[in-house]
Amino acid sequence: MIECKHLSKSFNKLQVLNDVNFEIAPGKITGIIGKNGAGKTTLFKCMTGLEQHSGEITSPFKPLKDHIGYLPTSPYFISRITGKEYLTMVLKARGMRVDNIESKNIFDLPLQSYASNYSTGMKKKLALLGVLLQKNKVFIFDEPFNGVDLEGNMLISGILNELKAQGNYILLSSHIFSSLKSLSDSIFVLEQGKLSDSVLPADYERLEQDLSPKVEGTILTKLES
Amino acid sequence: MRFTIGNKDLVSVLEFRLIHKLVEGRMMDYYFKLQVTRAGRFFSDQGIHPLLGAILACALFISIALYATSQFEFAEWFITLTGISVVMKNSNVVRIQFLAGIFQDEKLRNIRLIEQHFFALPFLIFLITYGNWLPAALLYIATIASVFMVVSGKTRKDIPTPFAKNPFEYIVGFRKTWIVLPCAAFVILLGWKEANGGLAIASIVLVSLVSMSFGYKPEAPEYIWMHSKSPKQFLFHKLKNTLLHSQILLLPFSIASVLLFPDFGMVVTIVHLTCTLFLASLVLAKYSAYPYEINVTQSMLLGLCLWFPPLFIAVLPKFFLDGVKKLTPLLHD
Numbered sequence: 253m254i255e256c257k258h259l260s261k262s263f264n265k266l267q268v269l270n271d272v273n274f275e276i277a278p279g280k281i282t283g284i285i286g287k288n289g290a291g292k293t294t295l296f297k298c299m300t301g302l303e304q305h306s307g308e309i310t311s312p313f314k315p316l317k318d319h320i321g322y323l324p325t326s327p328y329f330i331s332r333i334t335g336k337e338y339l340t341m342v343l344k345a346r347g348m349r350v351d352n353i354e355s356k357n358i359f360d361l362p363l364q365s366y367a368s369n370y371s372t373g374m375k376k377k378l379a380l381l382g383v384l385l386q387k388n389k390v391f392i393f394d395e396p397f398n399g400v401d402l403e404g405n406m407l408i409s410g411i412l413n414e415l416k417a418q419g420n421y422i423l424l425s426s427h428i429f430s431s432l433k434s435l436s437d438s439i440f441v442l443e444q445g446k447l448s449d450s451v452l453p454a455d456y457e458r459l460e461q462d463l464s465p466k467v468e469g470t471i472l473t474k475l476e477s
Numbered sequence: 478m479r480f481t482i483g484n485k486d487l488v489s490v491l492e493f494r495l496i497h498k499l500v501e502g503r504m505m506d507y508y509f510k511l512q513v514t515r516a517g518r519f520f521s522d523q524g525i526h527p528l529l530g531a532i533l534a535c536a537l538f539i540s541i542a543l544y545a546t547s548q549f550e551f552a553e554w555f556i557t558l559t560g561i562s563v564v565m566k567n568s569n570v571v572r573i574q575f576l577a578g579i580f581q582d583e584k585l586r587n588i589r590l591i592e593q594h595f596f597a598l599p600f601l602i603f604l605i606t607y608g609n610w611l612p613a614a615l616l617y618i619a620t621i622a623s624v625f626m627v628v629s630g631k632t633r634k635d636i637p638t639p640f641a642k643n644p645f646e647y648i649v650g651f652r653k654t655w656i657v658l659p660c661a662a663f664v665i666l667l668g669w670k671e672a673n674g675g676l677a678i679a680s681i682v683l684v685s686l687v688s689m690s691f692g693y694k695p696e697a698p699e700y701i702w703m704h705s706k707s708p709k710q711f712l713f714h715k716l717k718n719t720l721l722h723s724q725i726l727l728l729p730f731s732i733a734s735v736l737l738f739p740d741f742g743m744v745v746t747i748v749h750l751t752c753t754l755f756l757a758s759l760v761l762a763k764y765s766a767y768p769y770e771i772n773v774t775q776s777m778l779l780g781l782c783l784w785f786p787p788l789f790i791a792v793l794p795k796f797f798l799d800g801v802k803k804l805t806p807l808l809h810d
Contacts, residue, residue: 328699330697337648344644
């Protein structure tokens with residue numbers, strides 16, 4: 253079990269995460285949902301160790317960071333390195349052998365082209381391929397479906413289910429509620445830096461209704477006020 | 478009596494145009510104010526007062542240009558090429574597309590015209606002051622042309638490098654600057670033809686300067702975090718790569734220089750070693766400042782090392798230890 257206890261994070265005076273407590277179980281997909289700015293990405297960065305925080309994260313892995321495959325919302329690629337070179341780098345960074353990368357190109361990416369020139373969806377697929385090749389045990393996926401084509405989305409859903417079946421720890425955020433509810437074994441709701449709800453599949457419909465916008469009148473008329 | 482244009486009242490048409498001009502003028506005005514603010518922030522972030530920073534930048538430009546003119550035969554062409562590269566860099570596609578999304582065509586052209594003149598002006602003034610009319614004219618033509626150009630800078634073609642097994646700094650740097658290598662080779666050959674060993678030294682320094690540009694900017698934290706290494710192991714890994722890769726670039730030039738100018742053997746060796754040590758210090762300085770860019774103090778320390786190379790003995794361990802501290806939050810012990 254990976255346990256996050258009393259996780260808090262603030263940037264100067266702005267409290268982004270406030271005493272967040274939750275657990276991630278092996279062989280389960282744990283979903284996280286929240287509005288823009290709710291603190292999801294910060295939470296992920298704290299868990300990976302990319303951001304310093306207060307509170308504690310316990311896990312069976314030492315150090316945890318070397319077992320995490322993190323897929324950010326918008327993966328960043330250095331200019332003028334090819335897809336193949338990027339994969340070589342992520343494997344070498346973990347001290348892994350680099351062989352026959354082309355045969356593992358499950359997304360049919362143009363690995364000889366510069367990664368920074370890839371489309372949004374291709375960049376996401378390349379970053380995902382990198383974390384899969386690293387053979388991590390813990391996966392943190394921040395909006396993995398954004399910008400990816402339909403076929404890619406179906407592939408990613410399939411991959412998530414396979415990773416779950418292998419007993420990996422998976423934390424997933426998505427604004428596409430249909431994907432999130434079909435994949436997750438439980439969903440945490442993050443609201444203004446706090447976990448406000450923990451929902452099991454039986455209550456997903458209720459959660460969807462809770463999250464739907466409550467707007468009086470037409471939306472665009474608000475712009476004219 | 479009322480004057481009309483088509484079915485519109487002339488006064489209201491003129492009013493509309495006047496208001497339009499004012500709004501557009503204010504927008505342009507605001508754009509340039511923003512650029513001044515950005516420049517000011519650049520200096521403030523380095524801990525320098527913006528006004529002092531502007532004065533220092535001017536002084537630095539004049540000093541380098543004067544030094545180059547006094548030391549090198551074709552300095553005016555070097556200055557011209559630098560000026561052209563500055564204005565061309567300003568025309569890169571991402572920037573222009575961003576501006577085109579905000580400003581209408583005519584306004585965008587005016588902005589670019591003003592900006593490009595602003596950037597070319599220091600080079601033009603210098604060239605004209607020294608009576609270099611032809612280079613100045615070429616630079617001016619390039620400046621005007623750049624207003625109507627969009628430089629992509631992107632290539633779909635993968636340029637092969639000798640560093641592909643060890644991404645990423647030297648791969649990226651090599652692909653960005655490979656054109657300098659044949660230029661440096663040309664400089665050595667020119668030195669051989671003119672029996673001028675100084676040019677061979679200049680070519681080694683040129684290749685070193687280019688190598689310095691490869692890895693001085695901090696990378697995204699994810700690119701450090703992904704390593705299963707302690708901060709010390711990570712820094713040794715970076716140091717090893719820098720030392721090995723820099724030799725792949727430097728050694729051919731140093732060996733050629735020694736072969737063509739045997740009398741310069743000792744000087745070439747000293748320059749080669751100093752440049753190698755400098756490159757090693759630079760990579761450690763980068764991580765000692767992480768996640769920020771190398772600051773003024775670190776730059777001054779690096780400069781002092783060039784002036785008095787034995788200082789490397791003290792500066793290298795200092796940067797290493799500072800780097801370990803800065804990387805500890807991202808890497809495990």
